[in-house]
Amino acid sequence: MAAGRIDVSRRRVYDGYSNKYFDHYRKGARGVDLNRAVEHGVVYKNGYPISSNARNLCVQRSGLSCRDEERELADLQSRTGLDHSSRLEDGEIPKSDDGIQMPPAKKRKFSPIIWDIEDKVATKIRAVPTSTTSSTFSSSHGTCSRGPKIVLDAGITKHASQENQHIGLESVSDKPCETAGLVDTNGTESESLAKLSPSFPREKHRDDSQEQGEGEEEEFAEARNISMSRWASDSDSPKDANLSDDEGIPGENTHRKEFSAERMECHREALVIDGSRSSGFSERYCSSGEDGDVVSKLKNVGPVNGDGFQGENDNFIQIDDISSHVEESIASTQRGLNMLQGCRSVYEYEKLHEINEGTYGKVYKAIDKRTGEPVALKKVKMDVGGDRNLEEYGFPLSSLREINILSSFYHPSIVNVKEVVMGSLDSVFMVMEYMEHDLKGLMQKMKQPFSTSEVKCLMLQLLEGVDYLHDNWVLHRDLKTSNLLLNNQGELKICDFGMSRQYGSPLKPYTSLVVTLWYRAPELLLGAKQYSTAIDMWSVGCIMAELLTKEPLFKGKGEIDQLGKIFRILGTPSETIWPGFSKLPGAKANFVQQPYNLLRKKFPATSFTGSPVLSDLGFDLLNKLLTYDPEKRITADAALNHPWFHEVPLPKSKEFMPTFPPQYVKKR
Numbered sequence: 001m002a003a004g005r006i007d008v009s010r011r012r013v014y015d016g017y018s019n020k021y022f023d024h025y026r027k028g029a030r031g032v033d034l035n036r037a038v039e040h041g042v043v044y045k046n047g048y049p050i051s052s053n054a055r056n057l058c059v060q061r062s063g064l065s066c067r068d069e070e071r072e073l074a075d076l077q078s079r080t081g082l083d084h085s086s087r088l089e090d091g092e093i094p095k096s097d098d099g100i101q102m103p104p105a106k107k108r109k110f111s112p113i114i115w116d117i118e119d120k121v122a123t124k125i126r127a128v129p130t131s132t133t134s135s136t137f138s139s140s141h142g143t144c145s146r147g148p149k150i151v152l153d154a155g156i157t158k159h160a161s162q163e164n165q166h167i168g169l170e171s172v173s174d175k176p177c178e179t180a181g182l183v184d185t186n187g188t189e190s191e192s193l194a195k196l197s198p199s200f201p202r203e204k205h206r207d208d209s210q211e212q213g214e215g216e217e218e219e220f221a222e223a224r225n226i227s228m229s230r231w232a233s234d235s236d237s238p239k240d241a242n243l244s245d246d247e248g249i250p251g252e253n254t255h256r257k258e259f260s261a262e263r264m265e266c267h268r269e270a271l272v273i274d275g276s277r278s279s280g281f282s283e284r285y286c287s288s289g290e291d292g293d294v295v296s297k298l299k300n301v302g303p304v305n306g307d308g309f310q311g312e313n314d315n316f317i318q319i320d321d322i323s324s325h326v327e328e329s330i331a332s333t334q335r336g337l338n339m340l341q342g343c344r345s346v347y348e349y350e351k352l353h354e355i356n357e358g359t360y361g362k363v364y365k366a367i368d369k370r371t372g373e374p375v376a377l378k379k380v381k382m383d384v385g386g387d388r389n390l391e392e393y394g395f396p397l398s399s400l401r402e403i404n405i406l407s408s409f410y411h412p413s414i415v416n417v418k419e420v421v422m423g424s425l426d427s428v429f430m431v432m433e434y435m436e437h438d439l440k441g442l443m444q445k446m447k448q449p450f451s452t453s454e455v456k457c458l459m460l461q462l463l464e465g466v467d468y469l470h471d472n473w474v475l476h477r478d479l480k481t482s483n484l485l486l487n488n489q490g491e492l493k494i495c496d497f498g499m500s501r502q503y504g505s506p507l508k509p510y511t512s513l514v515v516t517l518w519y520r521a522p523e524l525l526l527g528a529k530q531y532s533t534a535i536d537m538w539s540v541g542c543i544m545a546e547l548l549t550k551e552p553l554f555k556g557k558g559e560i561d562q563l564g565k566i567f568r569i570l571g572t573p574s575e576t577i578w579p580g581f582s583k584l585p586g587a588k589a590n591f592v593q594q595p596y597n598l599l600r601k602k603f604p605a606t607s608f609t610g611s612p613v614l615s616d617l618g619f620d621l622l623n624k625l626l627t628y629d630p631e632k633r634i635t636a637d638a639a640l641n642h643p644w645f646h647e648v649p650l651p652k653s654k655e656f657m658p659t660f661p662p663q664y665v666k667k668r
């Protein structure tokens with residue numbers, strides 16, 4: 001076997017589940033199943049464009065766990081700046097100069113990283129002090145030695161190298177880059193901005209503290225029915241917000257957009273998906289035209305509003321000056337996702353009726369007037385209560401994050417955002433593919449729970465989606481049945497990414513007040529600040545139980561009650577089964593001592609009463625999802641390979657999933 005390559009054998013396999021044929025690669029010598037296919041230069045896993053599933057490539061070295069290994073590889077990948085967009089031979093694993101095998105590039109439509117900045121363009125930026133959370137702009141003229149940096153969304157920060165600075169920002173700041181926010185002072189605002197800025201309805205929907213940073217997150221305790229966890233802020237940690245390339249999300253460099261300094265053109269790296277080039281969120285704001293306009297800037301409005309809401313701006317991005325020029329320069333190569341860049345109007349759609357209203361916005365069913373295609377329009381809630389509105393406080397970061405992440409993903413189990421459109425009164429809508437149901441609403445109407453084969457079909461799709469998110473370093477942080485959509489083709493899709501965030505290695509402290517209470521992992525309930533993908537897997541366990549019985553598994557009324565309900569069924573955890581448990585902030589409380597795991601009683605292997613049954617293998621999977629110790633909790637990848645899915649009854653194929661009447665009747 002050649003050094004630096006994994007010897008693979010290839011066979012053509014049919015994935016009945018996704019109805020596709022793939023080249024299946026299997027490592028010969030050591031028998032490590034690569035489980036991937038390579039098509040058009042894109043690495044696929046289970047049929048979806050994939051990249052970084054280094055887990056499958058884990059080799060035992062240096063005593064690292066697979067996850068450690070994966071992060072190490074990804075870190076290395078980002079540091080070496082390996083260009084994974086270049087095509088590989090079938091089955092070839094990318095490697096760095098020193099021959100180390102690298103995980104392939106992340107499997108996104110494009111990276112949600114924002115953009116680099118050319119400093120030659122004469123746009124004056126005035127630095128204002130602001131707190132050190134997300135949405136901070138800084139420039140090389142500040143004391144930051146590494147050049148312009150933009151922090152936006154979930155703590156992703158990008159530094160443009162000195163050679164690579166592009167759209168120009170001239171800072172007059174003496175402040176260190178960590179504390180300098182930039183405000184456009186050239187006084188010109190485009191029509192596009194004007195569209196986004198004026199007054200918005202000022203209803204009070206939720207506590208403003210929801211949009212606050214780390215400190216505020218700690219105190220936020222707004223009472224919501226089943227969720228106290230609606231955390232718009234992912235400036236969870238001030239440190240987080242200032243992650244640099246070196247410290248930040250491993251692998252994110254791979255799709256970073258490049259700008260030509262001379263021509264101010266946006267260049268897209270050759271990430272090819274489905275034969276067409278994908279687009280970057282950054283490109284929606286990038287500059288075009290020989291005149292070198294700065295076509296878009298996000299400005300952080302510092303705590304200078306004089307209304308006593310210091311720091312609350314941290315989670316709002318004000319979108320300025322979005323030029324219509326952008327459209328021309330990149331439309332030809334984009335996949336119709338040029339959000340906020342020459343937005344189309346919502347009047348391109350015929351609104352039919354309201355589907356639902358979530359915390360962050362109303363969702364409507366509509367028809368695309370051009371194509372007749374049904375879509376879902378999610379109205380972005382711009383106002384955050386009180387007297388604050390978009391003009392003053394900018395675009396809610398939670399919405400920006402949701403748009404950003406959703407538009408950067410491409411997976412059958414993740415709801416597709418088609419575009420963002422503007423309505424009257426400067427409302428903003430996300431246009432999504434229309435799905436007839438959400439699982440919560442559906443189960444409330446169903447007389448019987450899903451059958452075992454239907455649950456398997458839904459669980460496989462859910463796990464595929466979660467695996468994809470985790471492979472791409474994203475935690476959903478709010479998986480629950482109302483965020484799982486189902487259409488009449490039997491397709492399940494994850495929605496609502498308002499809580500999601502990117503994570504990196506090493507893990508940073510994040511807020512523990514995430515995930516709707518009933519689906520919240522015990523480590524979060526006990527106040528853990530460092531958590532990872534396992535929190536989503538706990539939610540998946542709760543969802544599996546709910547799909548089997550049609551009833552939420554743990555219906556707590558508050559955090560303590562939630563823990564009590566979990567302990568009563570799974571037994572009270574101890575240091576023995578969960579090393580580190582006793583050190584968690586909440587572990588000192590006087591909990592009910594229940595020594596036994598009674599989960600099997602709830603999900604018996606046989607039943608004479610018609611209540612749902614679960615085979616030993618099914619119970620094994622459920623148990624592994626609802627494992628206390630997050631380190632031992634099963635991963636999405638491992639769950640996908642669980643033998644339960646291979647035992648009869650086999651997962652129903654999507655085409656044979658039952659269809660249901662639409663949840664919401666068209667009202668006109």
Ligand SMILES: Nc1ncnc2c1ncn2[C@@H]1O[C@H](COP(=O)(O)OP(=O)(O)OP(=O)(O)O)[C@@H](O)[C@H]1O
Nearest residue numbers: 356358359360361363376432433434435438482496
């Ligand atoms: N693409 C879609 N097609 C059909 N219905 C949808 C779609 N997206 C969302 N919905 C419906 O709207 C509801 C709310 O959507 P979503 O969860 O995205 O909003 P939210 O404001 O973030 O809500 P939440 O309070 O759950 O956080 C969903 O539970 C679902 O019923």
